[in-house]
Amino acid sequence: MNEKPLNFQFAALPYRRHPDLSLEVMLITSRDTGRWVIPKGWGGEHEAAWDCAAREAREEAGLVGEIQKRPLGSYHYKKLFDNGLPVWCTVEVFALAVTERLSSWPEQGERAARWFTLDDAANAVDEPDLGALIRELPKHV
Numbered sequence: 001m002n003e004k005p006l007n008f009q010f011a012a013l014p015y016r017r018h019p020d021l022s023l024e025v026m027l028i029t030s031r032d033t034g035r036w037v038i039p040k041g042w043g044g045e046h047e048a049a050w051d052c053a054a055r056e057a058r059e060e061a062g063l064v065g066e067i068q069k070r071p072l073g074s075y076h077y078k079k080l081f082d083n084g085l086p087v088w089c090t091v092e093v094f095a096l097a098v099t100e101r102l103s104s105w106p107e108q109g110e111r112a113a114r115w116f117t118l119d120d121a122a123n124a125v126d127e128p129d130l131g132a133l134i135r136e137l138p139k140h141v
Helices: 049-061 118-124 128-135
Strands: 007-017 023-029 063-067 073-080 086-101 113-117
Touching: 007 049, 007 063, 023 049, 023 118, 049 063, 049 086, 073 128, 086 128, 113 118, 118 128
Parallel strands: 007 086
Antiparallel strands: 007 023, 023 113, 063 086, 073 086
16 A cells, blocks of 8 residues: 555644543544544644644634643544545644633534543544554653
């Protein structure tokens, strides 16, 4: 297979820490297939990668918090555009320590959202590399 990623996207991995120090991450559903994903999207022309990731978390899930400026890593997936053409994307992932969920946001009502344990989240996503990043989150936060 000679397929290689053609485009870069940036994503937030939203997490919260409980008093017992355990972590949970929030996953959202994609609008087209309903599969569990993390907030992600294309960066703006002069937008830092981590700022894009934080913006996507706010727009897609209403989440705000402290975004790390160093990526946790990346994963690849095949995005299908409306015209049916698939494009391989590389997604760079940034940890987002969630401090608040807004009362309204642009994509409210378009997606489901849920807090997951790390293992449950890693098992819920389709991309094995994203699952591995979720499991490794405690090493980075």
